Amino acid sequence: MKGPFEARKVSKHVYWVGSIDWGMRDFHGYTTKRGSTYNAYLVLGGKNILIDTVKSSFKDEMLARISSLINPHDIDYIISNHSEPDHTGCLAEVIELVEPEKVFASAMGVKALENIFHAGLEVTAVKNGESMKLGDLNFTFLETRMLHWPDSMFTYLAEDKLLFSQDAFGMHLATSQRFADELSDDILHDEGKKYYANILTPYSALVTSLLKKVSGLNIKIGIIAPAHGPIWRGDDVGKVLNWWSDWAAQNPTRKAVILYGSMWGCTGAMARAIEEGLVAEGASVKVMPVESCRRSDAATEVLDAGALVVGSPTLNNNMLPAVADFLTYLRGLKPKNLVGAVFGSYGWSGEAVGQLRDILEQMKVELLGEIKANYMPDAEALARCRALGVTIAARLPK
Numbered sequence: 001m002k003g004p005f006e007a008r009k010v011s012k013h014v015y016w017v018g019s020i021d022w023g024m025r026d027f028h029g030y031t032t033k034r035g036s037t038y039n040a041y042l043v044l045g046g047k048n049i050l051i052d053t054v055k056s057s058f059k060d061e062m063l064a065r066i067s068s069l070i071n072p073h074d075i076d077y078i079i080s081n082h083s084e085p086d087h088t089g090c091l092a093e094v095i096e097l098v099e100p101e102k103v104f105a106s107a108m109g110v111k112a113l114e115n116i117f118h119a120g121l122e123v124t125a126v127k128n129g130e131s132m133k134l135g136d137l138n139f140t141f142l143e144t145r146m147l148h149w150p151d152s153m154f155t156y157l158a159e160d161k162l163l164f165s166q167d168a169f170g171m172h173l174a175t176s177q178r179f180a181d182e183l184s185d186d187i188l189h190d191e192g193k194k195y196y197a198n199i200l201t202p203y204s205a206l207v208t209s210l211l212k213k214v215s216g217l218n219i220k221i222g223i224i225a226p227a228h229g230p231i232w233r234g235d236d237v238g239k240v241l242n243w244w245s246d247w248a249a250q251n252p253t254r255k256a257v258i259l260y261g262s263m264w265g266c267t268g269a270m271a272r273a274i275e276e277g278l279v280a281e282g283a284s285v286k287v288m289p290v291e292s293c294r295r296s297d298a299a300t301e302v303l304d305a306g307a308l309v310v311g312s313p314t315l316n317n318n319m320l321p322a323v324a325d326f327l328t329y330l331r332g333l334k335p336k337n338l339v340g341a342v343f344g345s346y347g348w349s350g351e352a353v354g355q356l357r358d359i360l361e362q363m364k365v366e367l368l369g370e371i372k373a374n375y376m377p378d379a380e381a382l383a384r385c386r387a388l389g390v391t392i393a394a395r396l397p398k
């Protein structure tokens, strides 16, 4: 009798044998409202080769999909492109079960796997650019250090013109469709951009040089098989490469993000006045009260914004904890090419605005203004806020 889980054919020699996590909603602080997939692949060509594994709690689903094609004990080799536990959580158990001839990873991957498992796993390091024939098929390994971990690498399968790209070109999207051409561009772009913004933004310069390197390689890429989300084939390969190139450039647009917290509506009133000034000058504005949005949505909006404007009242000599949460997250992502401003109301001490200024300066945001209002902003304070919006708009691209 057939089991419930089956492998899905990707190309002549490659099958998807991953798992679908419909319920995942948080990826260390990144809200994943559409869940995710952990993509493992089985390559059959003289030898049986498993590319990556899955999160530990999804091991049985992966093994069941493999079993729809071969006995998992017949896996000859495992290639680990990336050591993060969403792709290696069950690796040690799978190695113990399968007893493969060899496990391959980058040199940094060998170290990471030892430091994650402390199990004396025998893992063979492959070199950047090294090619290797496994069974009847030819594989080439390409290190992609810090995209997004030091161990990360791509594996290219020449016969199928297929690039196993681990996290790169992926997205957190649980879907029963395996290919991007079965999904709408709106969903692909939204979730792809969110994934880029929340995982890759700090490494954008490396992404740009990697994309140049990949296009300079003497290889044809007909399929990109990432470790999360749908597989790109045909025209979609160029599409996702272009999207990534755009996101990595972080070119500012005529858009401002106003991120703020408020206790009694005073800082909120300032935010709306700044918004009015921006809108009057033709800028688009995303107003994000921290109590009603997610930090990962803020990161996604900031990716293509030209301005980041942040407000907080002062609570016990500090900015609001929720605003600090968002800024800690955004500071780690190191967005670029932003102008900005800070604002907030206060009752008696008023330290928050200075704290916001310090963080935006650390983020290398070019500050264009700073406004404090005592208790509820009066007409004069609101007029200054509106004028600040006009000033910011003047610095945004037309």
Ligand code: FEO
Pocket (backbone or CB within 6 Å): 082, 084, 085, 086, 087, 148, 149, 167, 227, 228
């Ligand atoms: Fe999907 Fe970096 O792990």
